Amino acid sequence: MPQHLIDKLERFTRLSDEDRQVLKALARKVRLIEAGVDIIQEGDRPETVNLFLDGWACRYKQLEDGRRQIVAFFVPGDLCDIHIYVLREMDHAIAAITPVRLATVPREILLDTMDRHPRITRALWWESLVNAAIQREWTVNIGRRTALERLAHLFCELFLRLRAVGLAEGSTCPFPLTQLELADATGLTNVHVNRTLKEMRNAGLILLKSRQLTVPDLAALQKAALFNPNYLHLEREGAHLSANA
Template sequence: MPHHLIRKLEHFTRLSAADKTALQEIATRVQDFDADADIIREGDRPEHVHLVLEGWACRYKQLEDGRRQIISFFMPGDLCDTHVFVLRAMDHSIGTLTPVRLAGIPRERLLDLTARHPRITQALWWETLVTVAVQREWVVNLGQRSALERLAHLFCELFVRLRTVGLVEGDSCPLPLTQTELADATGMTTVHVNRTLQELRSAGLIILKGKRLTIPDLAALQAVALFNPNYLHLEHDGAHFDAND
């Protein structure tokens, strides 16, 4: 069930009981994918909006020589492009990083949902704006931040996003990413990623064990990363609207 999506959308606006019920009912056409599989490829015609229920996926572009750039990570509660069905053909690919369970939301169902529930529409617009803001921050990562800052910033972002949907336990969160996947997301080589991870570990800023990330002092890691969570817009005023407004 899409409870992670509901929890995330509630950061953008106050949802009514009817809104939540409607969101619970959109999880149709549930599919399971193995790790390292394509959900949809560049050039395919999109017919559904995909909602991640379980597992991790990514948006990526691949060059003809095989090099890959991961453009974003998807985790439980994330929609893989809310308005993707307007495209005649995908201009990027979406693939799994772990085993993934997805709900496919048909175009007609999503349009009906937004027509009948204005607060869901408002929340989905905010979700889209945050997705674009994250993309801008990743551009800054690739263009201006050092290797240490890049990885530290990515870890801060993932931790905060996971905390938003209730997937953080204390100072620890899941991180099922390989060093190759971290390299593909940060524009670094795997050797450079390995060296930078060792630097972060030696400084006591992170602990990586059993596909989990522990951040003993989040404020310290944020300082190293020059991380400001404002682009995630988690304290939007809409979250404080009265439910009867």
């Protein structure tokens, strides 16, 4: 059941019971992917849209010599590009970081859903625009922020994204990322990430333990990251479209 997607879209607009049932019906065909396995590879022809139900994944580009840049993380509730099937072939790869359960949505079903349900369509447009905003913020992160600011910003973003879909409890959320994955996402070396994480722990900004992230003081972490959450657009900007509004 794509409850996390429903929770996410309702950060934009309140859905009707019919909308929720339609979204639940998208998860008819489910795939299980082992950790470390590519879900789709560069050069593949995309035929379906992937909806992440459980687990974490990443979007990445890899150079010929093996160096990798992670350009996005997927968490439960995320859709992998609602119009990806327009492309002839993938220009990047997507890999499972943890075991992943995802729904594969055929283009015909998604297009029919969007034709028949305008509120869902606008919510999916919002989801696409937020993804583009996140990509812009990642560019700023790598291009202009310091090592500590980069990591702190990523932690703030992931914490808020997980909280928005009901996957944070208080100040703690799941966090299965390794130091190498953090390095590949922030343009830092593994050694630099290790040193910066120690600095953040010593400052009381974060606690990483047992694949969990705890943020004792979110405001302090946001200040350290120069973090402005407005790019995540989580304040129900589509309230005027809400069911029974």
